Structure formats: structure tokens, C-alpha cells
Amino acid sequence: MELFEWLSRCLGPGERLRLEITREGESLSVLAQPLLKTAPPNLDDERQQLRAALAHPWWLTGTPDQLDRELPEALRTYAHQRQTLQAAASEWDALDDAIRRAQQAVQTQRQKAAKQNTRVPPGGPAAAPEDTGKAAAAEEEGTANATSPAVTPPAAATNPDSLF
Known part of the structure; x- marks a missing residue:
């Protein structure tokens, strides 16, 4: 692979690469x-x-002959490491996006449920359920008494001053 192919693999979408070559005596530094x-605001x-x-x-330093031999492998390794990091960043972005969409869907469903719960049925408010106290008492007494006929309370006294 050629030099610029490796350099392009070092870059992610929208990134730039500054390349600097410096000579120091017989050595070159790349x-x-x-x-x-630009980073989005509020990064964790x-x-x-x-x-x-x-x-x-x-960064790689060596003689021109050394750089000719070592540069391709060093660039390949660097490009691979950056691609791995870029993939992790992309996956992280995709997960954040999925979480954001899921939270929006939950919020939408909650709002729909709240609207449905606040509506009054067309016939007006629901009638109060019948007293289930007798059924609960029969259940507490056990199955033997559950088949017994219901006991009716005594009629109210006709004399309000009487204790009996």
C-alpha cells in the first residue's frame, strides 16, 4: 500500500492530519x-x-533508509489503532442515540397513558363497586362457612331511645 493510502486510513470522518518532517543531522523525524x-459540549x-x-x-525518527523500511509498518499500526478507537467512538454515539430515542419513546408513551387516564368515560364516572365485605368475611371464615346462607342484620329498633 502507498503512503497516502495509509495516511488516509489514519483519518476519521471530517478529521485532518498535520504532517511535519524535521531534519536533525542525518536523521529525519516524522x-x-x-x-x-470540534468536540460537542458537556462531554463526560x-x-x-x-x-x-x-x-x-x-512520531517516528530515523535515517532516511530506516524510515523507508519502517514507515509503512508504523503507519499501518497507527492507522489500525486509530480505526479501533474510531469504531469505539461510533458505537458509543450509536448507543447514546438509541438511548435517547428509547427515552423519547418512553416519555411519549407516558404522556399518552396520562391522557387516557384523565379522560372521563362517556357515561360519567364509574359506579362504585358493590360492598365486597361479605365475600371477604366469608373468605376469612374458611370454606366451611362460605357455603352457609348469609345472615341478615336485625331490623332497626323502632324506639330510638331504646338500647335493645
Whole structure:
């Protein structure tokens, strides 16, 4: 693979790469510095660390002959590492997007449910359910008394002053 093919593999979507070559005596130093897109606001610590790793420069120093031999493999390794980090960042973005959509769907469903619960049925409010106290008492007494006929309370006294 050629030099610019490896350099292009070092870049993610919308990124730039600053390439600097410096001569020091018989040696050359090659610096490749990725320039990332502007970070979105309010990044958490993990995302900031991921961006810092993506912005990490690549540097190789050697004689021209050494660089001719070592540069392709060094660029291939650097490109592979950056692609792995870019894939992690893309997956993270996709997960965040899925979470955001799920939260919106839950909020929408809650709003729909709240609207349905506040509507009054066309016939007006529902009638109060019958007293289930007798059924509960029979259930507490056990199955033997559950088949017994219901006991009716005595009629109210006709004399309100009487205790009996």
C-alpha cells in the first residue's frame, strides 16, 4: 500500500492530519498530528479520554533508509489503532442515540397513558363497586362457612331511645 493510502486510513470522518518532517543531522523525524472536529459540549470524562486518544500524535525518527523500511509498518499500526478507537467512538454515539430515542419513546408513551387516564368515560364516572365485605368475611371464615346462607342484620329498633 502507498503512503497516502495509509495516511488516509489514519483519518476519521471530517478529521485532518498535520504532517511535519524535521531534519536533525542525518536523521529525519516524522510527526503526524490528527486534528479532530470540534468536540460537542458537556462531554463526560470517558468521552474526553477517548478524544484524547484519537488526538494522540504519531512520531517516528530515523535515517532516511530506516524510515523507508519502517514507515509503512508504523503507519499501518497507527492507522489500525486509530480505526479501533474510531469504531469505539461510533458505537458509543450509536448507543447514546438509541438511548435517547428509547427515552423519547418512553416519555411519549407516558404522556399518552396520562391522557387516557384523565379522560372521563362517556357515561360519567364509574359506579362504585358493590360492598365486597361479605365475600371477604366469608373468605376469612374458611370454606366451611362460605357455603352457609348469609345472615341478615336485625331490623332497626323502632324506639330510638331504646338500647335493645
